[in-house]
Structure formats: C-alpha cells, structure tokens
Amino acid sequence: MREQNKNSNTKDSIDITLRVQEAKKRDIGRNIARIDQEVMEKLKIKSGDVIALIGKKESAGIAWPSYPQDSGLGIIRIDSRLKKNTGTNIDETIQIRKVTVQSAQKIVLAPISVKIKSNPRFETFVKRKLNNYPVTINDFVYISIGISRDLTFKVINLKPNGVCTIKPETVLHISEHITEDEERGADYVTYEDIGGLHKEIKEIREVTEFPLRHPSLFNKLGIKPQRGILLCGPPGCGKTLLTKALINESEAFSILINGPEIIGKYYSETERKLREIFVTAKDNAPSIIVIDEIDSIAPKKELGIDKSEHRTTSQMLSLMDGFDDRGRVIVIGITNKLEFLETALLSPGRFDRIIEINLPDERSREEIFRIHAKNMPLVKMVSLKELARSTQNFSGADISAVCQEAAMSAIRRYQSQIDLESEIIDPELLEQIEITPNDFDLGIKKIAKNVNLREKLIENKKTKDSNN
Ligand SMILES: Nc1ncnc2c1ncn2[C@@H]1O[C@H](COP(=O)(O)OP(=O)(O)OP(=O)(O)O)[C@@H](O)[C@H]1O
Ligand SMILES: [Mg+2]
Secondary structure (H helix, E strand, O other): EEEEEEEOOOOEEEEEEEEEEEEOOOHOOOEEEEEHHHHHHHOOOOOEEEEEEEEOEEEEEEEEEEHHOOOOOOOOEEEEHHHHOOOOOOEEEEEEEEEEOEOEEEEEEEOOOOOOOOOHHHHHHHHHHHHOOOEEEOEEEEEEEOOOOOOEEEEEEEEOOOOOEEOEEEEEEEEOOOOOOOOOOOOOOOOHOOOOOOOHHHHHHHHHHHHHOOOHHHHHHHHOOEEEEEEEEOOOOOOOHHHHHHHOOOOEEEEEEEEHHHHHOOOOHHHHHHHHHHHHHHHOOOOOEEEEEEHHHHOOOOOOOHHHHHHHHHHHHHHHHOOOOOEEEEEEEEEEEEHHHOOHHHHHOOOEEEOOOOOOOOOHHHHHHHHHOOOOOOOOOOOHHHHHHHHHHHHHHHHHHHHHHHHHHHHHHHEEEEEOOOOOOOOOHHHHEOOOOHHHHHHHHHHHHHHHHHHHHHHHHHHHHHHH
C-alpha cells in the first residue's frame, strides 16, 4: 500500500495504491470495491461511499470493508466489470481516492453489440434499474432484464464531469447507434465464471504466471520452469473454460488452437501449422500456447492409426523438446481422452505437470448453479443448495443445461403473452417471469437422463477393461 498526496482540488485528498485481487462470488455485479478499514479511515470514507478507482482508466465503485483475512495485505477486491472499467488485471495496481459524488444531470448510453429501439418507457425502465449506480464517462454499465442476458451500454456522454450517480431526476437517453467499441463478447470468460476448481486455478496460475513474470529468478536459481501442463478429466467440467479465463486474465501473448481444427488434408500442412504456432509464440514471448483436444494431433503411436498421425505426434514431441525458451513459452494441452494420448508426451521436459479437472463436488455444484443462475429471476423458494444436493454426477456443462431448461420451462408459462413477431420483448413482461423449484425439477429430470446414460457407458467400459 502506497500513499501519495495529490495535487487535486481538495487539499487533503490523497491517493492510496492497492493491488487488485479478484472479487468474492457474492460481490460480483454489485460495483463493490473491498478495501481495508484502515485505508477507509485514512481516506475519511465510510462503508457504502462511492470512491474513484484509477487504473489505466478512471472509474468508480462502492467502498466496502475488506474480509478479515485480507486485512493488512494492501489489496482491493473488485469484479471483472470494475477491472474492465479501470483497465486493470489481477495483481496490477490501482489508486483509490475520495471524491465528491454528484447526481448526474444528463447521461447518454450507447448499446453494445445489440441494436435497441428505444422509447421513453424503456429509458425510464433502464433509469430505474440503474438508480444510484456510480458512473464515469466511458464506463460500461450492465443491466439485466428479467430472464434475458445482461445488456451492456457504454456511457458516451455524462454531465457534469467526474464521478456521478444516476438518480430519478437524471435525464437518461439511449443512443440509437451501437458504439464502435469492441466489447468482450459472451465468450469472454474470467475466473469469476468458474465454479469450484479453486485448487486447480491456483495451481495453473502458479505454474504459468510465475515463470512468465520472473524468468530471471529461474535463471539465477538454475531451475527449469515447467514448460508443459496437461489438463485432463471428463467432458464438460471446465477445462476449456479454465484455460480461456487464464488467457484472458494473463498479460502474456496467447494462442489458443483446437486440435481437430488445425488438422489439414495433408500431414505436412498440420506439421507446418504447428511449427508456425511455436515460432509465433517464441517471437512474442512471454506467451502461452493452448492446444485443446491435443489427443487428436498427438495420438498414441501404437494405436492402429495411419501414418500421417504418427507424423504429427512426432512433430509435437520434437517441438516440445526443440526450443530453448527459458520458461518464456508455456504450452498447455487439454484432453478428455488421456488414454489415447502419446505417453512419451508426458515425459520430463514435455507435459510434466498434469492437472486433473474432475466432476464437481456438492459445494462446487452450488457455486456453478450460482454462476449460471446469476441473472435468472428465481422465486425465493429455489434453494441452490438443494439443487446441488440433487445433481450428483452432473458436470458443469450439465448444470448449465439444467438452468437453460428451467428458464425455458418458465418462459413456456408466459408463451401466450409474448409477441413473437416483435423484435423487442416488453421488458415489463420479462420482469414478471420467475423461475420456480418446479422448473428446476423438470430441468434436472431431463438432464439426468443423459447423466445416467453416461455413467452406464463408463461402468460398461470399466468392466470390459477389467475383463481384458
Ligand atoms: N466449473 C465450472 N463452472 C462453471 N461452468 C462450468 C464449469 N464447468 C463447465 N461449465 C459449463 O460447461 C461448459 C462446458 O465446459 P468446458 O468446455 O470447459 O468443458 P471441458 O472440460 O473443456 O469439456 P470437453 O472435455 O468436452 O472439452 C462451459 O462453457 C460452462 O458453461
Ligand atoms: Mg473442452
């Protein structure tokens, strides 16, 4: 934690520098910045006050006291939205400052990615949703409308300047035009989108971030950093999700490829592509190469496969051995078919760190339900704990499917009132839709069929293997 007197309008205004850490699940989407009580006292702010957050960009958040275990660590916990609005990543620094918050007189929001036909009623609705929301110019603001996905807007005009909050008297206008700004699409995954897997996330971050950030340390100590990491485990448990988050949250240059997608018609083509990827990664180091479904390009040589596949397997082996990068390039392989992968790839110096991503336990399932039901209007009776208890053997992908099914079941009840011809569904109707425990029961029943079938197949395979 660093303090600095600030030459700003207020004489006694100081900046305090803190290190960014991720938000706890329950704070996500609430503009909360968790900071030490001691820091709050220094800045003369109290819990619930709006403060300025200054990273590469300036934004605003609501100060809340930190969790007891974080006390004295000099950190601030903010969610991915605030990280985006302040242009910061985990472990980077951010400055916080006390500000005089003003009520916004006028604000113009431009929709991102979807065109919105606005009308005064919709604008009033958005304003009500954003009541007391802290904003600065160029911020992204998010609102959820009933059952639909979050709508994202960019603040393209704000009066007065500085940090404002939206109030009932604010004149709010929604622009007809989509802003040109590139928005992180639905595919933009962060660690917040992952339920459970805490130990696995910590491990993969340690083995990737440390050598990429501190290569000299490894040189000095004469130890070789891990070059290859293999993620394996059953389908739908978050392997791809986790690597996407890792790439997004890391500053390293990254290349994500999918094994089957780079397999060309001729083996020489696949080999060339692989070589190019390694060269590009090296040229742009520090970097991370992720090869999803790696079993497809490096299958076991003794399996009865054709020669071309042997060639790509050999190429993979020589690429892993051939480049001396001093830990500046890390390769992550992903597979759900470890038994088909060439064993030689697991030798020291190649993929020598294996991280297993298994089916979620009950606590993790509850977290996964919380993530996927985050924007869903649930009636009070829905207990995520209960849902977690009744979904044994379900993967993360199964839980996501249960939530989709539950939402569909709720929508069906309102089908007669929805005008399917209209481009925009009445937001007030969307607001009425609620998801009940019965909707979830139906979803679980439907998905349980697939889960049971899968379990049966695994059992059959096990008995077959043990008979051989
Ligand atoms: N731990 C999790 N937390 C939240 N959502 C999850 C989790 N695991 C899976 N999901 C959901 O399931 C989807 C599929 O997961 P993912 O693609 O990461 O599985 P995978 O392990 O890579 O499976 P495969 O081996 O079939 O490629 C994710 O996009 C996400 O919606
Ligand atoms: Mg995958």
